[in-house]
Amino acid sequence: MSDNKVTTSQRQTLPSAIGEPMVWLTGGSLVLCLLMIILLLGMVVYNGSVSFWPRPIERVTLESGEVFLGLAMDQDVHAETLATRTLYRVGNRDIGQESFRWVDDQDIVESEYPSNAMLLEREAWGVWLGIPESIFTIDDEGNEVQIATGSDQVFEQFNKLHRDARDAGKAISKLKDQDLGKINREIESLRLEVQQSEIESHRSGDSLFRFNWGTWGFSGVLVAICVGFFIRVRHLGTEIGSIHARKGKLTRFSLIVSAFMLLGAMWIASPWGDKALDEQQLQELREQVVIREAELLSEYELKLGQIRAMEETNDRLRIVIREPTTGEFAPTSQTLSDEPLHMQQIVRAVESNQLSTADRVGVYLSRWWEYLSANPREANTEGGVFPVIVGTILLTLLLTIFVTPMGVIAALYLREYAKQGFVTSMIRIAVNNLAGVPSIVYGVFGLGFFCYTVGQYVDTGPKVSDRVNPGTWWMMYIFIGLVIVIGYAVNLWGKPDPGKLPSQFNLRMKRATWIVWFSVLVLGVLLITKTPYFHGLFEARAEDGTPTFGARGMLWASLTLALLTLPVVIVATEEAIAAVPNSMREGSYGCGASKWQTMRRIVLPGALPGILTGGILAMARGAGEVAPLMLVGAVKLNQDLPISTEAPFIHADRSFMHLGFHIYDLGFQSPDSQAARPLVWTTTLLFLAVVFALNFSAIMIRSRVRARMAGQTI
Amino acid sequence: MMSMDTDSPNSTTSSGSAQDTAQPVVRPVSYEPNRRGNEATYEVIEAIRRGETPAPTVHPEVDPSNAIINIEDFNLWYSETQAIHSVSMNISRGAVTALIGPSGCGKSTLLRSINRMNDLVEGVRVEGLIGLNGSPIYAPSVDVISLRKRLGMVFQKPNPFPMSIFENVVYPLRIDGERRKSVLEEACEKSLRAAAIWDEVKDRLKRSALGLSGGQQQRLCIARAIVADPEVLLLDEPCSALDPVATLKIEELISEISERYTVLIVTHNMQQAARVSDYTAFMYLGRLVEYGPTAKLFQTPALIETEHYVSGRFG
Known part of the structure; x- marks a missing residue:
């Protein structure tokens, strides 16, 4: 025994035991994973949160003499010539501009940040960049009444006027959605009610499927008998001996099942389930609906008139904002390009180059709030x-x-x-x-x-072709009740007596249980998918x-x-x-x-x-x-x-x-x-x-x- | 949490040796001299080891007419292995009966057969008869749920449920659908008092039962077992997971509640059996060996095997 003994100094130290190399490997891969996750989160958080920050508006003069306003979004360097170019967001899509353009930096003659440039976020057609000129309203005679002229005055007046116009606009669209929407829905539901009645009345022979009151009463008596028996036989099966115990349980169970099946039948084929109307009743219903519909329609017209009037007043307030390249102002719509923008069409105007940091934060937060609380516009891009x-x-x-x-x-x-x-x-x-x-x-x-x-x-x-006739269906209905009782019986006899090992008979029954319950499932699905009653x-x-x-x-x-x-x-x-x-x-x-x-x-x-x-x-x-x-x-x-x-x-x-x-x-x-x-x-x-x-x-x-x-x- | 038990003066009970008696079942029998000085021969034990089932020695003091549980020729198999061989005994009403014997002698199995907890084990088969108050419990018409409600059971390891102390105690009433708060509170206090734990927990009934010490937990389990007024209380080595002080408290408690309930206790601890029980049954390898009044069994047993087992010389 002492021959085999190896002293400590004689034993080799494996390289893997020195300096714990696995620490570096495992720790390194953990760091790598963490880095990737941090990178992912960092990228999403950074890029996701900067997109609402207001950028300054740049006025760019090109060598060709063209002048435009734009927001510098991105820059890149050509791989060979090392020439740089800048991506500008120029907006103003409704006068035919691409909303983004790349400009080679060498073509730029002059670039400045005009303090009176303004960025408009509009209900439609995206952003508009321009220099504000005036705000005016139209009086009852159709004359323009100037409220503010020149950028300074416009800036002064803008906030209050804009807020009022927007509030009025919101109130109008709320009215449209709620009042008009409610009337529309009511008309629709009236129409559907008539249609439903017509369908039900024309369904041939459906009333034949229904129990009449007599059958219903008969079933009720049967349910009562089942329940009564159940109460009577509560103590059945308490005698000694497994056969008695099982018979008792089975009897009670089948009584419960019968009672439930009868109740179900009463409910499915209940006389009140038949809603068929005769031709005269239908006609009455139609007439009532026509009257009610007329009422609703006149109410609709009235509401619509009020809304139109409100809209017209609100639309009088206009703002002229010109864009330097073509000298065009932001139009009401592409088809009405000679009419200046309605004040209430502006979601938000940002005088980007005049903003203090606090103003910028304000704009940033208000954009976030709009993003979280408003409906999407412009194919979801705004x-x-x-x-x-x-x-x-x-x-x-x-x-x-x-x-x-x-x-x-x-x-x-x-x-x-x-x-x-x-x-x-x-x-x-x-x-x-x-x-x-x-x-x-x-x-x-x-x-x-x-x-x-x-x-x-x-x-x-169920599809018409899937429906079976009521006779067949009721046969299936009774059959499923029988199979459930059989399933319970098979299950009952599949269990061994207390304290006994399962006999061959028990095991066979137990296996059969699965088959029976599966057929109950199949029958149940058939019953539901083939019913003529639904x-x-x-x-x-x-x-x-x-x-x-x-x-x-x-x-x-x-x-x-x-x-x-x-x-x-x-x-x-x-x-x-x-x-x-x-x-x-x-x-x-x-x-x-x-x-x-x-x-x-x-x-x-x-x-x-x-x-x-x-x-x-x-x-x-x-x-x-x-x-x-x-x-x-x-x-x-x-x-x-x-x-x-x-x-x-x-x-x-x-x-x-x-x-x-x-x-x-x-x-x-x-x-x-x-x-x-x-x-x-x-x-x-x-x-x-x-x-x-x-x-x-x-x-x-x-x-x-x-x-x-x-x-x-x- | 343990302070409740360990703070009390360090009593020098010998019950700490409870675990020592748990020895391997089969080991060479050392033929020690009996008290008359002659060399002992373990005739009954030897017969049992050969696979025979000799008739048990039942003392005449056991009165069959006063039995609450009558076991007649009861056999139990775990799949192919027979764990209980033709046991017949009568458990006396209102007394404490202890089942003793070396590990694997079937005493726990017998106990768990009485409330049919063995039904939960796959492949268990029984023959013979166990009657509770005269009615057979293995009859097919017996509802095992209502049977278990007539018997309270306490397990080897304290197993309070992960709920409040109050909810633990009233659990058997809750499952019977009792909702009235006054009834529940009254029953809770009564059985906590009976289990001698009321003073310790009365201020924290709404706290989790898992925060109690082991001994307190076991007494809580006893409170839970007696809250529904069972006919018999079955204790399956209730002290084997507890320290000596907690054991002592449980033993005192058993003596107290035995005034109201019939108790059947399985124990490994000879001293415990001697202290708490009125009758003792000695079992070996699934057979009943000797059954009689505790005093007699411990002092003047009929069989030399019993004498040596209770004095720790064999087992």
Whole structure:
């Protein structure tokens, strides 16, 4: 033994033990990763936040004698000649200029910053750069009355006049949206009501499908008998012997099922479900509607007249701002190029070269505020992104609300009820693989299944060719009841007696359970998809060719994303459930709790932080998805928010705008991509901020839950 | 948090040796001389080791007519392995019965068979009969949930739920759907008092139970087990995870609550069995060996094996 002994000095020291080389490798790669992330964040934050900073207006005189006003945006150097050139934003698109131009620096004779230059951000046609000349209004006779002449006076007067004109303009558009919009919607709903009644009345033979009061009463008696029997046989099956116990349970269960099936039948074929009107009633309805419509229309005209008058007054205030190259002033519109701009068409005017730093900050903040709170203008390249933010947040919240219960329930079954074995591991592998399916695949599925299949079913019910006749359908209805009872029986006999090992018969029954429950599922789907009793919830609108749920929309988009993020929730929840110690479950069972009570009161609360983690991960993943959304609901422009103060408050059928899609749209689909480029960065920054805010609030909720669990505060 | 137990004067109970008795099951039997000086022969133990099931020695003081739980010819298998061999015994009403024996002798399994906690284990099969107040508990018509509500159980390791002390105690009432605050509060106080922990926790009922010391947690679990007034209290080595002082408190508590409840306790600790129980059953390898009044079993046992086991000379 002592021969083999090696003293310390004799042992070699491996090179890998000297100086810890792995510290450098691992530390280095960490630093690299951090650098990349910091670079990414830094770039987005810098580029995103500078785009609203007001730049000085430069007056450039070229060798050719041409003079223009521009904002210097960028500079580059020619690789060989080393000549520099500058990119100017010149705006003034409505008089035919390109909004950006590159100018070689050697062509520039003179460049100065005139103090009276002004930048206008307008409702339409983008920015205008020019020198203000005058403000005037038009009196009742049509004469121009000068209010201010010369740049200095214009600057003095501008702010107050502009604010008043804008406020009046806002009030007018609010009136248009609210009052006129309300009348329009009412007329539309009246029209749909008539159409719905017509459709229902002309549906041939529908009343045959309905129970009459007699049948209904008969069914009611049957329900009462079932319930009565159930109360009578409550104590059935308490005698000794497994066959008695099982028979008792089965009897009680079949009575419950029968009662529910009868109640369901009463509801489906209820006499009051038939809304058919005869020809005379229809005529009456039409007449009522015509009268009401006439009332509404006259009200509409009245309102419109008022609005027109207000507009006319407000439009009298004009501003003349000339541009040096051609000497043209900013026109009211391209077709009315000889009329100076209305004051209220200006969103914001910036006297860039006169601003103090505080003024610049003011302009910067007001641009941010507009960006966050206004609707987009000019093919999304100007204005704000308010509907986009709302769409993104609502989508993310909805998807979290959908995915969390689904995932948690699935994980509960997998962990708590299912027998761990081959099948459960296969399901786990499949779920994990779902996480790796490309997201666009979910988009295609969402469009094909949710929008066009489920959505159309919701709108108009099953296709006519899919409907079976009522007799067949009721046969199926009774059959499914039978199969449910059979399934329960098979399940009952599939369980061994207490304290006994399962017999061959038990095992066979247990295997059969799956088949029976699966056929219940198939039958249930058939029952729903082939019913002759359901004609959709939005039949009249679908008849017009405007589907409600049968098209891309918020609901289907959030469901698609919920499906996409489901694996994340299932995996996280399963881990959290598995981490709840078994001694807790035993303790609960020992107190006489049932399996469900144990899950609800012990397992789920214990797993709640983990479940919330799953929800947060799902939210983070879902918020960042764009590809599937392009198929199932995100659109370039929809200013009708999916959420409103009118019932039903969340309009899940509407398409929506989404920040991720908005970035893509600005960057690649925009008619003026140069002008949109700074906004791409800003929108990216905003997207990051929104996702961060959502995650942060979810994490705050989780830490509060954790604190509660830890018993700090209850 | 532990201060509640450790601050009290350092009592010199010998219960600290509880863990020492947990020895490997099979080891060479050392044939020590019995008290008469003759060399002992472990006839019963030897028979059991050969796989036989000799009839247990039951002292006549055990009165079958006063039994709350009657176990008759009860066998239990974990898949293929038989863990309990034809055990028959009557647990007396209103008394404390201790189950002792070396590790793996099936005493915990027997205890957990009584509230059917073994149902949760895959592949368990039973034969024979266990009756609670005369009605068989393994009958198919028995609702295992309501059965467990009639039996309170306390586990080896304290397992308070991660909720407040109050919610822990009233858990069995909550799952029965009791919502009335006054009822819950009254029951909570009553059972916390019965479990001798009321004074320690009355000011922090709303705090998490996980902040209590081990001994307090175990007493809380006892409070939880008795809040619904069970017919029998099953204690599965309640002190094995506790320090000597906490053990002493639990033992005092068991003596107190035995005035109101029938208690069945599994223990590794001979002294504990001697101190708290009225009857003791000695089990070995799934068989009942000797069963009788504690005093008799510890002082004048019928079998030499029992005598040597309780005095620590074999086991």
